[in-house]
Amino acid sequence: MANNTCIAFSQDGQYFVHCGIDGTFKIWETKTNKLKEECIPNEHLKSPCNVLFWISVNIQTTNATRSLRSKRAKKMIVEETGQQKEIIVMGSVNGMIILYDVAAAAVYGQLENGHSSCITAITWSTNSGLFTAADDHCIIQWNIHENEIKSKWKCGKAKVTALAVTKDGKSVISADRIIKWWDLSTKKIIKTFIGHAGQVNSLNAITVNENNNYLISGANEDTCLSIWALDETKNDDSSVASLAMKDEASFVSAHVNEESQVIVSATTKSGQVHIFKCEPNGSFKPFKPKLKIAVTSYENEKETVQQIPIIMAKLIENEHLLLAYGSFVNPIFEIIIPDYSNKMQYLIRSEVKKTKEKKDESVAKVKVENNVEYLSPGIGNTMIKRHRTSSASSQLPLRDRLESLSLNVDTNTTNRTPSKGTNMTQLLMQGLNNKDRTILNKVLFTANERTIRNTVAKLPVQAITPLIEELSIMLRGKMYSSMIASIWLEVLITTYSTHLLSHPNIDETLSPILGLIDEKLMLLTEVSKLRGRVSLLTEQISKNHDDQDTLNDSLIVYQDVDSSEEGSAIVEDTVESESGEYWEEMSDQEEQEEQEEQEDQNQNDDEDEDEDDSNSIEFKEEDDMSS
Numbered sequence: 367m368a369n370n371t372c373i374a375f376s377q378d379g380q381y382f383v384h385c386g387i388d389g390t391f392k393i394w395e396t397k398t399n400k401l402k403e404e405c406i407p408n409e410h411l412k413s414p415c416n417v418l419f420w421i422s423v424n425i426q427t428t429n430a431t432r433s434l435r436s437k438r439a440k441k442m443i444v445e446e447t448g449q450q451k452e453i454i455v456m457g458s459v460n461g462m463i464i465l466y467d468v469a470a471a472a473v474y475g476q477l478e479n480g481h482s483s484c485i486t487a488i489t490w491s492t493n494s495g496l497f498t499a500a501d502d503h504c505i506i507q508w509n510i511h512e513n514e515i516k517s518k519w520k521c522g523k524a525k526v527t528a529l530a531v532t533k534d535g536k537s538v539i540s541a542d543r544i545i546k547w548w549d550l551s552t553k554k555i556i557k558t559f560i561g562h563a564g565q566v567n568s569l570n571a572i573t574v575n576e577n578n579n580y581l582i583s584g585a586n587e588d589t590c591l592s593i594w595a596l597d598e599t600k601n602d603d604s605s606v607a608s609l610a611m612k613d614e615a616s617f618v619s620a621h622v623n624e625e626s627q628v629i630v631s632a633t634t635k636s637g638q639v640h641i642f643k644c645e646p647n648g649s650f651k652p653f654k655p656k657l658k659i660a661v662t663s664y665e666n667e668k669e670t671v672q673q674i675p676i677i678m679a680k681l682i683e684n685e686h687l688l689l690a691y692g693s694f695v696n697p698i699f700e701i702i703i704p705d706y707s708n709k710m711q712y713l714i715r716s717e718v719k720k721t722k723e724k725k726d727e728s729v730a731k732v733k734v735e736n737n738v739e740y741l742s743p744g745i746g747n748t749m750i751k752r753h754r755t756s757s758a759s760s761q762l763p764l765r766d767r768l769e770s771l772s773l774n775v776d777t778n779t780t781n782r783t784p785s786k787g788t789n790m791t792q793l794l795m796q797g798l799n800n801k802d803r804t805i806l807n808k809v810l811f812t813a814n815e816r817t818i819r820n821t822v823a824k825l826p827v828q829a830i831t832p833l834i835e836e837l838s839i840m841l842r843g844k845m846y847s848s849m850i851a852s853i854w855l856e857v858l859i860t861t862y863s864t865h866l867l868s869h870p871n872i873d874e875t876l877s878p879i880l881g882l883i884d885e886k887l888m889l890l891t892e893v894s895k896l897r898g899r900v901s902l903l904t905e906q907i908s909k910n911h912d913d914q915d916t917l918n919d920s921l922i923v924y925q926d927v928d929s930s931e932e933g934s935a936i937v938e939d940t941v942e943s944e945s946g947e948y949w950e951e952m953s954d955q956e957e958q959e960e961q962e963e964q965e966d967q968n969q970n971d972d973e974d975e976d977e978d979d980s981n982s983i984e985f986k987e988e989d990d991m992s993s
Contacts, residue, residue, distance in 0.1 A: 372384065372385035372386070372415050372416070372417065372418050372456075373385075373418075373677070373678060373694075374418055374419060374420055374678075375396075375420070375678065375680045375688065375690075376420045376452055377420050377421070377422050377452075378422075379396060379680055379682045379688045380395065380396060380397065380452075381393055381394065381395060381396065381402070381420075381452065381468065382394045382396055382678075382690055382697065382699060383418065383420070383454055384694050384697075385415045385418060385456070386694065386789070387414070387789050387793070389406045389414055389415070389796065390404065390405075390406055390792070391403070391404065391405050391406060391415075391466075392404045392694075393454075393468060394697065394699065396688065396690075396699040397699075399697075399698060399699055402468075403468070403471055405471075406796070413458040413459045413460040413462060414458065414459055415456045415457070415458055415459075415464075416457055416458060416459050416484055416485055416486070417456075417457045417485055417486065417487060417488055418454055418455060418456045418457065418488070419454075419455045419488040419489065419490060420452065420453075420454060420455075420490075421452075421453050421454075421455055421490040421496065422450050422451065422452060422453070422492075423450070423451055423453055423510065423511075424450055424451075451467060451468075451469060451474075452467075452468045452469065453465050453466065453467060453468070453474060453510075454466040454468060455488055455490070455496065457484075457485025457486075457488055457498060457500075458484075458485060459484045459485075460483075460484070461480070461481035461482050461483055461484065461485060461500055461502075462476060462477070462478055463476065463477035463478075463480070463481075463485065463488075463498060463508075464476055465477070465510060475510065475513060476513075477496075477498075477508055477510065477513060478513075479515075480498070480506045480508070480515055480518070481498065481500035481502055481504065481506065482500070482502045483500050483501035483502045484500060484501045485498055485499070485500050486499055486500055486501060486525055486526055486527055487499040487526050487527055487528050487529040487540070488529065489529035489530055489531055489538075489569075490531070491531035491535045492535075493531075493534065493535025494507065494531055494535035494536075494538075494550065495507060495508060495509060495510065495516065496508040496510055497529055497531060497538055498529075499521065499526035499529055499540060500526075501525055503520055503521055503522060503523060503524075503525070503526075504518055504519065504520055504521065505518070505519055505521045505526065505529070505538065505540060505548075506518045507538075507550075517550075517553065519553040521540050521546065521548075522542070522546070524542035524543065524544070525542055525565075526540045526541065526542055527541065527542060527565050527566055527567060528540070528541045528566045528567060528568055528569040528583075529541075529569065530569035530570065530571045530581070531571065532571050532573070532579065532596065533571065533573045533579075535550070536549070536550055536551070537549055537550055537556065537596075538550055539569055539571060539581060541562075541566035541569055541583065542565060542566065543562055543563070543564070543565060543566065543585075544558055544559070544560055545558065545559040545560075545562075545566060545569070545581070545583060545594070546558050547559070547596065556598060557598070557603060558603065559581075559583075559592075559594045559603055559604075559605070560603065561592050561604065561605050562583065562585035562588055562592065563585070563587070563588065564585040564586035564587040564588050565585060565586045566583055566584070566585045566586075567584060567585060567586055567616075568582075568583065568584040568615065568617070568618040569581065569582075569583055570582040570583075570618055570619070570620040570630075571596070572620050572622055572628060573622070574622055574626050574628065575626065578595075579595075579596040579597070580593055580594065580595060580596060580606075580628070581593070581594040581596055582594075582609075582618060582620050582630060584614075584615045584618050584632070586614065587614060588614060588615075589610070589611050589612060589613060589614060590608045590609060590610050590611060591608065591609040591611070591615060591618065591630065591632060591642075592605040592607075592608055592609075593605055593606055593607040593608065593609070594606065607644070607652060607653060608652050608653070609630060609632070609640075609642045609644075609653050609655075610652060610653070610654055610655075611632060611634060611640050611655065612634075613634035613635055613636045613638075614634065614635050615632040615633065615634055615635075615640075616633055616634065616635050617632070617633040617678050617679065618630065618631070618632050618633075619631045619679065619680045619681045620681070621681040621685070623685060625645075626645070627643055627644070627645050628642075628643070628644050628645075629641065629642070629643055629681060629685060630642040630644075631679050631680070631681050631687060633676055633677075633678055633679045636675075637660070637661075637673060637674070637675030637676050637691075638658055638659065638660045638676060639658070639659040639660075639676055639679045639687070639689070640655040640657075640658055641655060641656055641657040641658075641659070641687075641704055642654075642655055642656060643656045655709075656706055656709075657704050657705070657706050657708075657709065657710075657711055658709060658710050658711065659676070659679075659687070659689075659702070659704065659711045659713065660673060660676070660710070660711075660712055660713070661673065661674040661675075661676055661689070661691045661712075661713045661715055662674065662712055662713070662714055662715075663714065663715055663716060674691050674692060674715065675691060675692075676689055676690070676691045677690045677691055677692070677694070677697060678690045682701070685703075685704065686701050686702065686703055687701070687702050687703075687704055688700075688701050689701075689702060698715075700713075790809055790812070790817060790820070790821040791821050791824040791825055793805055793808065793809050794806075794809045794810075794821060794825070794829070794833070795825075795826075795829060797809060798829055798832045798833065798836070806836060809821070810836065810837075810840065810850065810851075810854065811847070811850055812850070813850060813853070815853060815857070818853060818854060818857050819857050819861075822854070822857050822858050822861050822862075823861060827862065827865055830858065830862055830865065830866070831869075831875055833854075833858065834855075834858070834875055834876070834879070835875075837851045837854050837855055837858075837879075838851075838878050838879050838882070840854075841855075841879065841882050841883075842882065855879070
């Protein structure tokens with residue numbers, strides 16, 4: 367099973383490995399509960415580990431020694447040719463695959479030029495070799511002895527998050543939300559299985575007999591495991607059974623006993639283990655867990671029960687169960703025999719001790735390679751650079767141990783996971799010591815003030831000056847980087863004001879920052895003036911626009927004459943004055959015409975009167991004659 371997490375048991379259950387977010391690589395022996403190795407591989411400083419997987423290889427060729435880093439390591443590998451070696455395969459964010467030899471405490475080799483993006487899933491088969499999947503939507507089959515690619519093919523457009531190989535090594539199973547069953551010889555899909563709503567995080571291929579092969583899958587935000595029949599003759603692509611739980615499974619382990627019973631252990635996110643038993647008889651039915659296992663302890667004298675979370679569980683020989691519980695700082699390993707007489711099995715264990723009996727061993731056992739620099743956890747700004755000797759471990763000086771105990775308080779307290787501030791502090795220390803811009807940008811560009819305070823509070827005093835130099839560079843950047851840098855500076859100066867006042871070269875350290883702040887303050891007045899003027903202009907433009915809208919909406923508009931219309935008034939007055947004489951001439955002419963008309967009228971009246979007189983005389987004469 368390949369899980370998308372940096373934690374795993376070895377194939378035989380002898381070792382347990384965990385790689386933290388800060389790149390710290392730890393290997394424990396499960397029988398003795400002792401920390402075997404602890405280091406930070408140099409590759410992790412620039413490309414953190416995203417997924418890891420244990421494999422057991424048989425070194426039979428000398429070609430595998432081509433990629434070794436030292437002649438001494440090469441000699442050791444050649445002498446042990448033909449033996450089984452425990453190798454940890456680590457998939458990094460940049461697509462590189464690192465092979466770490468546990469026995470030699472050295473990097474065995476690197477697989478490059480295969481993937482171009484983050485490794486997302488790894489699986490191994492003794493018959494077929496190593497398989498990896500990445501964000502570039504490709505699956506690669508590797509030949510780790512020759513450091514070359516056997517085959518490579520596209521697996522679709524979705525990100526593959528789980529891989530598995532069948533026992534015969536003839537087919538590979540990949541999963542995103544859809545599970546795809548691939549024929550390894552033709553690179554074609556045999557079947558697809560659809561049923562999970564979330565991203566699949568675990569795949570386990572099991573073989574009951576020659577005719578019955580099954581696949582157990584689990585997905586994110588899914589409270590059940592699905593069982594699929596790997597049978598090409600069946601047309602039904604749905605799951606044949608499901609294993610019901612009350613929580614999401616984070617790790618799944620499967621085993622087939624001598625009675626052909628399938629036993630499945632599922633470690634849930636709530637810190638418990640659910641064990642299922644089912645007998646394949648052609649088809650499955652829904653199953654409930656046969657047993658639930660939880661680890662508890664009594665706290666103080668009040669006998670209040672406190673649950674100790676189970677980190678991971680693995681089924682081993684004789685149906686025994688290997689547990690890892692507690693915290694990643696000091697995990698406890700135990701092999702138990704499941705008791706199926708009750709549905710719930712509580713393991714009452716004493717509370718994890720707050721101080722480890724041999725704390726110096728956990729700090730001192732740091733494996734280092736030739737000419738490679740590592741940071742020992744909790745030693746602040748102290749850099750360890752030494753050649754690996756013939757001894758199994760390199761001892762740190764007592765002064766460094768005491769300094770580590772005083773600077774890293776959280777690592778001295780067992781049964782307690784490191785806080786986010788502790789992890790950020792360790793990343794910041796790595797970035798400051800190695801001048802790695804990727805790590806520094808990841809840590810410093812954090813706008814959460816609470817996280818910044820926790821990170822600065824756990825920072826050793828040796829890192830204050832390098833941090834101030836990095837923050838001064840950020841202040842010269844754009845607005846966002848300056849704003850983040852000002853928050854860091856405020857928290858840093860507030861927390862370490864006493865130390866800064868006693869620093870002999872405080873003036874040289876802070877003078878570039880003070881000069882930069884003064885320059886920005888000088889520009890503040892001019893920027894404020896410009897801002898005020900721009901705001902006035904925008905307000906006036908908006909007001910004129912509103913007035914224009916009001917005029918367009920009104921029915922009657924009266925507009926007073928302004929200065930721009932004075933010229934037209936003068937022109938009108940000039941025209942009016944020039945036409946005055948014309949009107950006077952017109953009035954004299956009209957009077958003359960009226961007089962002439964009056965005279966004509968009088969003349970006509972006189973003529974009418976003469977005609978009337980003549981008519982009257984004629985009428986009179988006619989009357990006289992008639993009489």
